[in-house]
Amino acid sequence: MILTPNDGLPVPQRYGAILAIALGITVSVLDGAIANVALPTIARDLNASPASYIWVVNAYQLAITISLLSLASLGDIFGYRRIYQTGLLVFSITSLFCALSDSLTTLTIARILQGFGAAAIMSVNTALIRIIYPQRFLGRGMGINALIVAVSSAAGPTVAAGILSFASWQWLFAINLPIGLAALALGLKFLPANSTKSQGQKFDFTSSVMNALTFGLLIIAISGFAQGQNRMLILGEVVALLIIGWFFVRRQLSRPFPLLLVDLLRIPIFALSLGTSLCSFSAQMLAFVSLPFFLQNTLGLDSVSTGLLLTPWPLATMVMAPIAGRLVERYHPGMLGGLGLIVFSFGLYSLPLLPQDPSNLNIIWRMLLCGAGFGLFQSPNNHTIITAAPRNRSGGASGLLGTARLLGQTTGAAMVALMFNLFPAHGTHASLILAGTLAGTGAIVSFLRMTQQTSSQKEAAEKS
Missing domain, CATH: 4.10.860 (DNA Excision Repair, Uvrb; Chain A)
Known part of the structure; x- marks a missing residue:
């Protein structure tokens, strides 16, 4: 059967394709977070200093950031499926290299190569979802993708603690090999080829x-x-x-086909959506880094209680992201994103207002607000970014979306350090207030998008 670009895949193949995407994204995003928990153990086993073992994390993130847009461009030229499968293969093999590393140098090199594999996966995943799902159901695919990214990011420390409770740190990396190979097998069978590729585009x-x-x-x-x-x-x-x-x-x-999509940044709804993405992920990372300090140092909770009380956040995102993916089929993404970020901002502002001895329920409802607000925002925002680009440049838009997320997370983590330097006694409160302010700013930017037509609204207007 020949499919038009808007048809997507038939249902049996669609489920297999989205499972291949889900497994690949889960391991690549999760791997950026789980290594943090094992850093002291890795440093002790490999006789590394604190200043040097941080590169186990930094090397991975840096490799992803510097290569995302280049790999997205290669996806537009050679096909998203090919780049995604190559990324899965590289990621799986280098995960084994990480597990077998016997020194900090070899582990760092393996992490750099693993980061390039993860970048290939992340650079084209949303572009593939645009091919997998019919245009009218694309929001649902974006909802599933947002759910996977959010939950994988938040669940990293919990998963790492679970593995380390019965196995060595090497298994944090070795576990990726069977999952990555399973995703590769599913991808070979179910992932579609690009319906349209950029004509005349060459790699710069x-x-x-x-x-x-x-x-x-x-x-x-x-x-x-x-x-x-x-x-x-x-x-x-x-x-x-x-x-x-x-x-x-x-x-x-x-350039006629720029690596950095400066021509698409001239489209107001595209630029505004990237702006809200930067604000929201900065706010999210500010909260993720400062909340453990807040719960343990300020409220006096232990690490187990902290992990359990943080769990409602990703659970709420898991519930809300798919719902938001369906709502974007009916309502303007600017409105949905703005409302989500207002709820997110309210939840963040409410955390520093906790009493000195709060009940668990008093903390949980605030976490639920943060998770639900973020889930309501992310799916419509990703949908807007990817559909604002021409179909044959979905890879570039997908890469820019991933770059915005990583830059937002990096900036948020740096802001936590700044808040602790400026307000030594109240660094956690300052971080959460700044996170709420960034989420509120993102809400304003999101509402500004309501003055712009979405791609589906433009198509409907052209048909009429």
Whole structure:
């Protein structure tokens, strides 16, 4: 059967394809979080200093950030399925290398390669969902994707603690191999090829290098600031970032198929949606990093109680994200995203107002608000970003969406360090208030999108 670009896959194949996407995204996102819990154990086993073992985490995140847009461009040229499957294979093999590493150097190299595999998975996953689901049901696919990303991010520490309770740290990486290979097998059978590919587009190696330098320097500068590195070194990194970034953007403005989608950033609803994504993920990371300190140091809870009380957040997101994916078929995503971020902001603002000895229920309903608000926002926002781009450039939009998420998370983590430096006695309160403010700002930006037509509204207007 020949499918038109808007038809999607028939139902049996659609389920297999979305399962292949779900497994790949779960392991790639989860792996960015689970290593944090094992860092002290890894450092002890490999005789590494605290300053050096942090690269077990940083190397993975940095590799993803600098390569996302380049791999998304390759997806537009060679096909999303091919890039996704290559990423799964690389990720699975390098996970085994991580598990077999006997020194910090080999583990760091393996994590860099693993990050490139994860970037290939993340760069085209939403582009594939656009092919898998019919246009009228695309919001549902985005809802499932948002659910997987949110829950995988939040559940990382819990999953890591569970594995480490009965196995060594090597199993945190080894467990990826069977899951990755299962996703690869499902992908070979069920994932569709691109219905349309960019004609005449060639890979821009120069832009790829400039992109890696620009985003790499940005992440290193933000992380260095958060870790209190030498200010002159950070200043040098920022100067180099501004110079290279300026030439990078200028080059993109002159390219017919830019790596950084500057032409799509001129579309108001696309740019506003990326802005809300940056605000929301910064707010989310501010909360995720500061809440454990708040619950344990301020409220005096133990680590087990902290983990249990944080669980309602991802559970609420799990429930709300698919619902929001269906609501976007009826209501403007700007309204849904704005309402979600208002609820998210209210939940964040309510956490510092907890009494000195709160009941569990008093904490749980606040966590539920945060999770439900974030779930209501994310699915419609992702839907808007991916559908605002032409179908043959879905890979670029998918890569930019992932880049915005990573930059937001990195910025949020750095802001926590800044709040603790500025307000040593009240760093957790300041972080949560800043998170609520960012979510509120994102809500305003989201409501501004209501003045813009969505892609489906434009198609309906053209038909009439």
